[in-house]
Amino acid sequence: MTTDFTPESERLIMSDSYVIIGDGIAGASAAETLRQEAPDADITVITDEGESLYNRILIKEYAKGKLPEAPISIHDESWYDDHDVDLRLDTVVVDVDVESDEIRTHEGETIGYDKLLLGIGGTPQQLPVENADAKGIHHFWTFQDARKIKESVEDADRGAIVGAGLLGIDFAAICGAQDVEAKYLMRGDSWWRYALSNEGAEIMHEAMRERGVEPVFDSGVDRFEVDDDGHVEAAVDPNGERYECDFAGVAIGLDLNTELVEGTPIEVDDGIVVDEYMRTNVDNVFAAGDITRFYDVLLGEQAQNGAWGSAKEQGTIAARNMIDYESERFEWVSSYSITHFDFPFLSFGHPTLGDDSVEATTAEGEWRRVALKDGKVVGGVLIGDLSPQSAFKKLMREGRDVRGQTDLLMEPGFSVDDLAAPTEQ
Amino acid sequence: MPIREQGRRMRLRRTGTILPEARIRHYDELGDDAQATVAELAGRPRTAAEASDLEDGDVVKFTDYYVVRAR
Ligand SMILES: Cc1cc2nc3c(=O)[nH]c(=O)nc-3n(C[C@H](O)[C@H](O)[C@H](O)COP(=O)(O)OP(=O)(O)OC[C@H]3O[C@@H](n4cnc5c(N)ncnc54)[C@H](O)[C@@H]3O)c2cc1C
Numbered sequence: 041m042t043t044d045f046t047p048e049s050e051r052l053i054m055s056d057s058y059v060i061i062g063d064g065i066a067g068a069s070a071a072e073t074l075r076q077e078a079p080d081a082d083i084t085v086i087t088d089e090g091e092s093l094y095n096r097i098l099i100k101e102y103a104k105g106k107l108p109e110a111p112i113s114i115h116d117e118s119w120y121d122d123h124d125v126d127l128r129l130d131t132v133v134v135d136v137d138v139e140s141d142e143i144r145t146h147e148g149e150t151i152g153y154d155k156l157l158l159g160i161g162g163t164p165q166q167l168p169v170e171n172a173d174a175k176g177i178h179h180f181w182t183f184q185d186a187r188k189i190k191e192s193v194e195d196a197d198r199g200a201i202v203g204a205g206l207l208g209i210d211f212a213a214i215c216g217a218q219d220v221e222a223k224y225l226m227r228g229d230s231w232w233r234y235a236l237s238n239e240g241a242e243i244m245h246e247a248m249r250e251r252g253v254e255p256v257f258d259s260g261v262d263r264f265e266v267d268d269d270g271h272v273e274a275a276v277d278p279n280g281e282r283y284e285c286d287f288a289g290v291a292i293g294l295d296l297n298t299e300l301v302e303g304t305p306i307e308v309d310d311g312i313v314v315d316e317y318m319r320t321n322v323d324n325v326f327a328a329g330d331i332t333r334f335y336d337v338l339l340g341e342q343a344q345n346g347a348w349g350s351a352k353e354q355g356t357i358a359a360r361n362m363i364d365y366e367s368e369r370f371e372w373v374s375s376y377s378i379t380h381f382d383f384p385f386l387s388f389g390h391p392t393l394g395d396d397s398v399e400a401t402t403a404e405g406e407w408r409r410v411a412l413k414d415g416k417v418v419g420g421v422l423i424g425d426l427s428p429q430s431a432f433k434k435l436m437r438e439g440r441d442v443r444g445q446t447d448l449l450m451e452p453g454f455s456v457d458d459l460a461a462p463t464e465q
Numbered sequence: 466m467p468i469r470e471q472g473r474r475m476r477l478r479r480t481g482t483i484l485p486e487a488r489i490r491h492y493d494e495l496g497d498d499a500q501a502t503v504a505e506l507a508g509r510p511r512t513a514a515e516a517s518d519l520e521d522g523d524v525v526k527f528t529d530y531y532v533v534r535a536r
Contacts, residue, residue: 095494379527429500
């Protein structure tokens with residue numbers, strides 16, 4: 041036991057120091073909440089990016105040529121001064137020492153903390169193929185990436201896109217908006233096959249085709265070919281088909297930035313493991329946003345989200361629990377929309393999980409699928425008609441057992457009241 | 466923070482021009498109620514009760530860009 045000889049009067053005015061790594065929406069919303077709820081705290085936010093918080097989910101609109109830069113910024117640098125937050129741009133944290141409660145930056149500076157928040161997100165994976173780093177081949181995570189994509193796609197005539205998921209389709213939309221004829225090379229026989237059946241995916245394929253982006257199935261990229269300047273000139277798929285392109289977008293997945301805590305006692309399991317209060321197994325270290333594998337109280341098991349709203353909420357919840365542990369749980373149904381086409385698309389919860397599912401075409405161009413686990417809704421996808429989203433999210437929050445009534449979920453005007461009243465357990 | 470007028474109705478008008486000073490909200494930034502309202506009003510000549518996290522003049526990125534008009 042250590043004895044604290046600090047006089048009581050001094051201890052009362054000593055403020056806690058909070059260090060936040062990452063100025064994405066998770067880190068930034070934590071900083072905002074900390075400032076509101078702990079007015080005297082010392083807060084430091086460190087980011088390896090050269091700019092402070094911006095709207096990562098609008099940078100695709102910038103790359104499409106639909107938005108100017110200015111409205112994409114969320115916190116300009118004066119926000120940090122106004123809120124007495126010490127912002128360190130262009131600073132990479134290279135080491136976390138949980139024994140001495142310190143982090144170290146790439147410049148060798150050591151910063152101590154009372155509480156640490158890891159809001160460090162992920163990094164797009166590179167394709168492990170020949171010439172994957174050639175000029176004209178892009179990954180998409182930062183505003184800087186978006187600027188390069190915009191510049192490159194504006195000069196391009198033909199594109200190739202790899203990665204049949206939520207980020208790949210952004211590349212498809214960018215090509216479509218910038219009049220670049222593109223081939224979308226997919227490994228399976230449909231887009232996002234883990235969450236959609238062929239019937240639902242076909243609505244998305246048709247929308248891509250209308251924008252000059254042709255889905256190519258049972259394909260992928262075996263290698264890229266480059267010209268004498270090292271610029272991409274073709275993507276060759278595993279079947280030997282060659283697709284000429286002067287722009288390529290690769291979105292095959294994210295590597296979570298857990299490397300930073302390797303070699304520390306912080307538990308990692310494809311993400312930093314946290315409880316429902318966003319705390320890691322080290323008492324004064326918390327994590328929020330894409331980086332977490334959190335305890336999902338609705339699902340009853342560890343889960344991951346990769347969405348803006350969830351990362352923002354986790355940042356807020358983490359901050360509250362850093363101030364007062366167990367004060368608020370993260371209880372949230374995540375959702376992620378695609379708004380590139382003239383109909384909306386929404387995925388909610390965990391659409392790729394579950395042991396059962398129901399799906400239906402409810403009208404022309406309208407399709408839905410609901411994933412179920414042990415008779416309860418765990419996620420789903422809505423195309424065209426988003427009106428049942430509130431009802432499905434409510435069922436998830438309430439953990440309602442819908443066994444024997446799943447047909448009702450497919451009715452066009454479905455409402456929670458259509459279900460039989462829940463029986464007492 | 467200005468106090469909001471109670472009982473206002475909002476509608477969405479498609480817009481092609483985005484001014485640099487506009488406040489732009491992506492659909493996924495909105496709370497559940499505002500999302501439901503936007504999905505209901507977009508592209509339709511209807512009004513609904515003003516959603517709590519949207520303000521007159523905001524631009525929402527949904528299937529198009531829509532400017533919020535609240536009266
Ligand atoms: C192009 C694109 C489109 C998207 N579209 C949508 C959408 O439509 N809807 C939706 O809900 N979600 C969307 N997402 C996902 C959403 O943006 C993320 O889920 C969310 O931004 C995650 O926030 P975060 O704060 O957890 O992580 P991030 O935003 O990734 O922030 C982490 C930050 O930490 C920094 N960092 C990492 N390691 C270190 C270190 N060692 N030292 C210093 N700094 C470090 C990183 O550089 C980064 O700035 C999209 C993502 C992208 C890339």
